[in-house]
Amino acid sequence: MQEQAFRFGRARHLVGIAGLPSSAARETVGVIVLNAGLVHRIGPFRLHVEMTRRLNAQGYPTLRFDLSTIGDSAASGESQTRHQQICADVADAMKLLGEQAACQRFVLIGLCSGSQSAHMVACSDVRVAGAVFLDGYAYRTLGYHLRYYVPRLLDVKRWLGVFSRHRAQQGSGEPAFTVAPLPQAVVRADLAGMLERGLKLCLIYSGGISRYFNHARQFRECFGGLVRHPDVFTRFFKEADHTYILTGDRNRLLEQIERWLAQNFPVTAGASS
Amino acid sequence: MSARGEAELPFYFGPERALFGLFHAAGTPARKAVLLCPPLGQDQIRCHRLYRQLAQALVADGVAVLRFDYYGTGDSAGDSAEVDWERCLADAATAAAELRARSGIDQVFAFGARLGASIALASASAAQARFAGVLAWDPVLDGRAYVEQLDALQLALRIDRARFMQPRKETDVAAQWLGFAISDSLRQQIAGLHFKRPAAPTLLLESLPPDRPRAWNGFVVDAATIRSLQPPTPWDDPRRLEVAILSHPLIQAVTQHVREVA
Numbered sequence: 001m002q003e004q005a006f007r008f009g010r011a012r013h014l015v016g017i018a019g020l021p022s023s024a025a026r027e028t029v030g031v032i033v034l035n036a037g038l039v040h041r042i043g044p045f046r047l048h049v050e051m052t053r054r055l056n057a058q059g060y061p062t063l064r065f066d067l068s069t070i071g072d073s074a075a076s077g078e079s080q081t082r083h084q085q086i087c088a089d090v091a092d093a094m095k096l097l098g099e100q101a102a103c104q105r106f107v108l109i110g111l112c113s114g115s116q117s118a119h120m121v122a123c124s125d126v127r128v129a130g131a132v133f134l135d136g137y138a139y140r141t142l143g144y145h146l147r148y149y150v151p152r153l154l155d156v157k158r159w160l161g162v163f164s165r166h167r168a169q170q171g172s173g174e175p176a177f178t179v180a181p182l183p184q185a186v187v188r189a190d191l192a193g194m195l196e197r198g199l200k201l202c203l204i205y206s207g208g209i210s211r212y213f214n215h216a217r218q219f220r221e222c223f224g225g226l227v228r229h230p231d232v233f234t235r236f237f238k239e240a241d242h243t244y245i246l247t248g249d250r251n252r253l254l255e256q257i258e259r260w261l262a263q264n265f266p267v268t269a270g271a272s273s
Numbered sequence: 274m275s276a277r278g279e280a281e282l283p284f285y286f287g288p289e290r291a292l293f294g295l296f297h298a299a300g301t302p303a304r305k306a307v308l309l310c311p312p313l314g315q316d317q318i319r320c321h322r323l324y325r326q327l328a329q330a331l332v333a334d335g336v337a338v339l340r341f342d343y344y345g346t347g348d349s350a351g352d353s354a355e356v357d358w359e360r361c362l363a364d365a366a367t368a369a370a371e372l373r374a375r376s377g378i379d380q381v382f383a384f385g386a387r388l389g390a391s392i393a394l395a396s397a398s399a400a401q402a403r404f405a406g407v408l409a410w411d412p413v414l415d416g417r418a419y420v421e422q423l424d425a426l427q428l429a430l431r432i433d434r435a436r437f438m439q440p441r442k443e444t445d446v447a448a449q450w451l452g453f454a455i456s457d458s459l460r461q462q463i464a465g466l467h468f469k470r471p472a473a474p475t476l477l478l479e480s481l482p483p484d485r486p487r488a489w490n491g492f493v494v495d496a497a498t499i500r501s502l503q504p505p506t507p508w509d510d511p512r513r514l515e516v517a518i519l520s521h522p523l524i525q526a527v528t529q530h531v532r533e534v535a
Contacts (some may be wrong), residue, residue, distance in 0.1 A: 015283050042318070046453070077471075241436040
């Protein structure tokens, strides 16, 4: 299978790479990968390239592309909010992948701000059948604070300086990515709405967001009974960093996504790379 | 959308259409052509936006530009672990030929940052890419020192508390440089890099931080071929590993030089 480069979109302003398995059936979902922060479509450390190629090998049509004004994509020239732009850009991406691979339903995958974009579109677009949120919305909970502070309160050495220096260093660093959070109640209601509409959701969070998320239990602390819904899958990769800089961590993440897709959106018989 | 966006064409080219390229056509018949050779590894991601800005600045001057990814990098075919130095040189020559064909201009200049500059210098000869000139931004001229530096950064990553909740094992970080798998052969190829004299007229754009060792002395022919840029570029600052490299002075220096050369 060979990837194809496209300039597409309502103003032909978007650039993306489609991976099109030779015999993907119409029923197979298309997978669209969204920008993580300002990193162009290949993803942090080429994560999105590895991801889409592995999914192509499983028979899924994929598209990794740059949203308006990110990477190689230009502005559309329209007067729109960023929310409207993202929804319209992803709609353009679904149209392209639908034309190229005949798929009608889509799974969105996004890391950090990409997760935020995926959330935004999944709230409103009926063509979205599922979403993978990587380090998406999360909130500090009572459990988070207990897990964070109790060990530190009991650690005399930290009180003597290590902790304060570490905090000072953290404060002076330049954040590579940040997600401006929606209120917790809004996100909970959004997720509930997605589940009511039949979407399947995969939430995978990493140890790289330990500033506000530090245990698998926190999924439930943040989102309540929603996480017990049969169409919700959660996983906490404590050892990994936010952008999966180590090849072994990337591999484990990609295996997990492949497994979740295979269980929830199996490739229709006859489709292969 | 602007006509500029429409003039930027993404495509695959080369043997088995394995290489990704993005051709920036000049609005008017092009008078010159520049191939932008990307660096390798995380530097490539950090420089992506700057390369695009540089391409657009050159196009505004009537210069045709091709950006591309080597095999095993960016959107090109191949895994990161398959990146090979000799293949990079061959890919640069293939890309130069593609730029000649698309622009109709035979005289092609090359720009590169860090290892991208080293690739442009190493492939500049008549037998390979036939570059009319090279603009080399902080090129890696001493491969052994560069390998030692990347190894040290990779080792430090293992215990980076701003990144990991707990220190990682040495095996977790082995055979990688800052996010990318590397083969033993690439390590040896880069360690063996050593440049003496440039094979094409070269402008060396220098912006290393003051505390970084320079290896220009044995390489440049005269001081006029060096231009210093400010501020220094934080290539090797681990705290900025995922922060884009941007430099308006660099874009000005490159566009001015290309404008002035015959």
